[in-house]
Amino acid sequence: MERFQASYSAAELRRLTGGVPVSPILPYEPFTASAALFNENRGRISLSGAQSKFSMCIRNGFFVMTKPGEQGTHILKPALTDFENGGASPANEDLTMQIAERVFGIDTAAHATCRFTSGESAYITRRYDVAPDGSKIQQEDFASLAGISAETHGRDFKYSALSYEDLGGIIRRYLPAWRIELVRFFDRILFNFLFSNGDAHIKNFSVLRNPEGDYRLAPAYDLIDTRLHLPDEEIFALRKGLFADGRRLPLGPDRQVFLDFGKALGLSEKVIRRELDRYSADYPAIRALVDASGLPDGLKETYYLHYRMRLVSYLRA
Numbered sequence: 001m002e003r004f005q006a007s008y009s010a011a012e013l014r015r016l017t018g019g020v021p022v023s024p025i026l027p028y029e030p031f032t033a034s035a036a037l038f039n040e041n042r043g044r045i046s047l048s049g050a051q052s053k054f055s056m057c058i059r060n061g062f063f064v065m066t067k068p069g070e071q072g073t074h075i076l077k078p079a080l081t082d083f084e085n086g087g088a089s090p091a092n093e094d095l096t097m098q099i100a101e102r103v104f105g106i107d108t109a110a111h112a113t114c115r116f117t118s119g120e121s122a123y124i125t126r127r128y129d130v131a132p133d134g135s136k137i138q139q140e141d142f143a144s145l146a147g148i149s150a151e152t153h154g155r156d157f158k159y160s161a162l163s164y165e166d167l168g169g170i171i172r173r174y175l176p177a178w179r180i181e182l183v184r185f186f187d188r189i190l191f192n193f194l195f196s197n198g199d200a201h202i203k204n205f206s207v208l209r210n211p212e213g214d215y216r217l218a219p220a221y222d223l224i225d226t227r228l229h230l231p232d233e234e235i236f237a238l239r240k241g242l243f244a245d246g247r248r249l250p251l252g253p254d255r256q257v258f259l260d261f262g263k264a265l266g267l268s269e270k271v272i273r274r275e276l277d278r279y280s281a282d283y284p285a286i287r288a289l290v291d292a293s294g295l296p297d298g299l300k301e302t303y304y305l306h307y308r309m310r311l312v313s314y315l316r317a
Contacts, residue, residue: 008112015110016074016126020058024114026122027062030078053077056124063114063124071134076114077123083229090123091294093224095303096195098293100223103283104191107184109221113294121294128219129208138209139218142202145170156239158201163240164189167205168265174207176214182265183275184217189242189261190279191223193235193253194315196306198226200237227306228299254317255280280315 006024013019055072056063066072077093080086094113100106110126129139143149146162153161168182175181185205192200199222206218235253240246242253242261249257255276262272290304 012112016112016124017058018132021061022058023062024112025062026076026114026116027064028116029118030116030120030122071130071136073127073130073134075125075127077125078116079121080229084231085228085299087120088295088299089224089229090121092228092299092303093123093222095289095293095295096197096223096225097220098289099195099286100191100220102289103285104187104279106187106191107217107219108223109219125221139206140209140215141204141206142167142170145174145207146202148202158203159237160239162202163238163244163246164236164242165244165261165264166240167202169244171217172266174215175217177216179266181217182267183271186262186265186267186272187275187279188220190258190275190315192237194279194307194310195223196225196227196310197223198230198234198237199224202238204237225303225306228303252314254314258315276315280311 008016008022008024010019013021016022054076055066056074056076057066057070057072058064058074063074063076065076077090080089083089085092090113094111097108097111101108109128112124114122114124116122129137131137142162143158146166148157148161150157168185171181171185172178188200188205191197204222206221207215208218209215235249236242241249242257243264253261258276259269259272262275263269286307287304290300293300293303295303
């Protein structure tokens with residue numbers, strides 16, 4: 001059973017709301033009496049993906065949906081519908097984001113789980129493109145940077161237009177500190193592979209503009225083990241896979257493949273091996289986080305086995 005969280009800790013609030021007290025209980029019933037309100041709000045946020053997302057702000061100690069013309073500060077993602085184990089998707093994403101941040105040091109968007117009054121769980125994340133004063137911080141996803149859209153490359157453009165090596169080329173072109181950012185990008189590809197995130201498409205990578213006008217990689221977001229919900233999904237979200245030449249990997253990406261990928265990005269062999277060693281190590285904290293997560297007990301073991309299988313069978317091979 002998923003544990004019930006009566007309140008957020010002080011540490012959670014500092015990251016999620018800047019310390020502003022807020023209840024983890026949403027003042028809504030999902031898709032029932034509030035269906036019209038949810039459907040009207042859905043049009044105010046331009047995020048891609050099959051999952052419903054809603055623009056939220058904090059009012060009177062609660063996360064509430066934004067009104068017309070109001071700047072949202074958070075994004076709400078209810079549990080998946082019409083997918084296997086859909087009700088576990090908020091706990092799945094919360095856990096995967098925690099592992100990325102707390103075990104591997106990946107910069108991630110602030111996040112937590114919450115609940116509707118009915119008890120159904122949801123996932124809430126803070127918008128990193130909104131400053132504390134409510135002003136917008138310029139963000140561009142990689143599709144925008146590459147000039148790719150459904151009009152130019154078809155409806156499936158997020159998955160079919162580019163390879164991960166191509167995304168590395170975008171980093172080299174637009175980010176002044178590209179040598180550092182390419183290592184961070186390489187780490188995210190390793191993480192997405194290890195934790196079966198089959199939805200790491202080109203719009204799920206973004207850059208932020210700093211006050212000096214330079215770009216850096218935005219915090220990671222939408223990290224989730226998609227195999228819990230789509231068991232037959234491909235290893236990589238991008239159809240072209242790791243390499244710009246579209247080479248196929250009949251047995252999957254072993255250590256040598258990732259070594260070749262790192263070199264294709266322009267990383268030194270020393271740096272690539274260091275990161276491969278770091279991601280290939282054993283971390284008891286991963287097991288502890290899985291066990292403490294809100295996933296149902298049966299899915300905890302499935303989640304952990306997904307990770308261990310890819311670690312042992314591929315990354316250590």
